[in-house]
Amino acid sequence: MNCPLSFSPLAATSSAEETEVLFQEQLVDSRIINAGTAKAFGVEMNGVLIGNTSLSFIRHLSNYDIDCGDIDGDGEIIFGFGCGQPSITSINGQSFNVIDHASVITKHSNVTHKRFAESCEVILKCSAKLIEERSQAFLDRSLSDDLVFEHNIAMDKGIGAHARSTLLYVMNNLDQNPELLDNPLIAANYEDLLLGTLLSLPSNYSEELSDPGKKSSVPGAVSRAEEYMASKADSPLSIADVLSHTGCSRKALFENFRKHRGYTPGEFLANERLKQAHERLSKPSESDSVTSIAFESGFSHLGRFSEIYRKRYGVRPSETLKRALLR
Numbered sequence: 001m002n003c004p005l006s007f008s009p010l011a012a013t014s015s016a017e018e019t020e021v022l023f024q025e026q027l028v029d030s031r032i033i034n035a036g037t038a039k040a041f042g043v044e045m046n047g048v049l050i051g052n053t054s055l056s057f058i059r060h061l062s063n064y065d066i067d068c069g070d071i072d073g074d075g076e077i078i079f080g081f082g083c084g085q086p087s088i089t090s091i092n093g094q095s096f097n098v099i100d101h102a103s104v105i106t107k108h109s110n111v112t113h114k115r116f117a118e119s120c121e122v123i124l125k126c127s128a129k130l131i132e133e134r135s136q137a138f139l140d141r142s143l144s145d146d147l148v149f150e151h152n153i154a155m156d157k158g159i160g161a162h163a164r165s166t167l168l169y170v171m172n173n174l175d176q177n178p179e180l181l182d183n184p185l186i187a188a189n190y191e192d193l194l195l196g197t198l199l200s201l202p203s204n205y206s207e208e209l210s211d212p213g214k215k216s217s218v219p220g221a222v223s224r225a226e227e228y229m230a231s232k233a234d235s236p237l238s239i240a241d242v243l244s245h246t247g248c249s250r251k252a253l254f255e256n257f258r259k260h261r262g263y264t265p266g267e268f269l270a271n272e273r274l275k276q277a278h279e280r281l282s283k284p285s286e287s288d289s290v291t292s293i294a295f296e297s298g299f300s301h302l303g304r305f306s307e308i309y310r311k312r313y314g315v316r317p318s319e320t321l322k323r324a325l326l327r
Contacts (some may be wrong), residue, residue: 003120004057004171005046007178013045026056027078027125028068035064043087046321048174051191053126057104057171058088060115068111068312075128078105079198080121081155081164087119091151097150103158104149104201108311122167134195141209146260150202159200173255194259202261219256221248225265233272234298237264246249261273274312277305290317 003009011022016032022045023030035041042061047054080089082098089103090112096103098121105111106128132147153160170190173180180186199209222276228245229237242265243250256266277297280288291302294317297303311315 003044003046003200004175005048005231008046008048010045010047011213014042026069031066031067033067052130053124053191053194055171056123058121060117060119062117065117066113066115071105071109071111072109075107077127077128078123080123082119082121084120087116087117088114094152096152102153102155104151104153106149113144119236122174123183124167124198127193131195131198133245134199135205135209145204147188148204150262153201163197163201166193193262201260203259221246221253222256222260225253226268229269230272233276235298237269241294246324278313279315282324284321285323290321295306
């Protein structure tokens with residue numbers, strides 16, 4: 001198929017190295033693997049900025065894999081779906097066909113892609129801060145929890161089908177009338193349409209956003225589990241302890257966390273421990289060290305703690321401690 005957004009080409013390359021740079025500049029840090037010979041490789045990408053959002057179309061001319069690793073960008077949200085030939089995306093170990101399913105990729109998602117010749121993608125990107133601000137404006141209040149989208153969205157009906165048709169409509173309309181973006185009012189309308197489409201995707205705030213007068217009802221087991229884990233974050237804690245405290249089965253608890261929070265109990269606990277460690281490293285006592293703070297915050301593996309701390313805060317824990325002690 002022809003590439004939409006043809007009035008705004010970004011690249012047409014047969015170089016895996018150039019593609020890595022392109023994806024890094026336009027999307028996230030990526031590593032191209034299993035690309036075969038240079039003659040067999042090829043990527044075309046068009047894209048356009050619409051206000052504070054970007055809309056892109058990628059056509060893959062060969063078979064290759066993309067390893068994004070554990071996303072640690074600056075808080076972007078990337079929504080993408082496929083057209084043309086099928087291809088595969090895996091997020092946090094869950095794989096799906098991007099023709100039938102769309103993906104929402106956020107910070108701390110572990111992502112790989114398997115792309116095939118003549119497979120294509122439509123990608124919408126904006127900052128997490130911007131979409132949260134839009135949510136708060138729509139709800140007329142601050143968000144009590146981070147906005148968390150479902151990673152895997154069916155595209156054959158409902159919200160998924162609506163999102164697909166909306167993004168294709170915008171691209172096709174701009175292809176016919178690219179000068180529309182020169183009008184700031186029309187550009188702002190397009191941006192609102194794209195952000196509204198993104199906000200309509202399944203998230204832990206979907207119930208409230210679809211009915212602003214109704215607060216999302218989170219099951220008591222989820223609230224009890226979070227309160228318990230937050231209070232015990234600095235102690236050795238197992239899932240059996242959490243299940244015993246909540247009086248809930250493992251299956252029910254994990255399903256409720258996925259549906260209402262978009263993360264697992266283990267991910268919540270790790271985040272609580274990381275926040276606690278960051279607070280202590282930022283305001284240490286004279287006897288504190290990275291090792292003592294890590295262990296007292298519930299981390300049993302110092303190397304793993306340093307790795308996830310750097311990904312979250314952009315510096316090593318020792319750097320945070322050093323700066324705090326110099327103040």
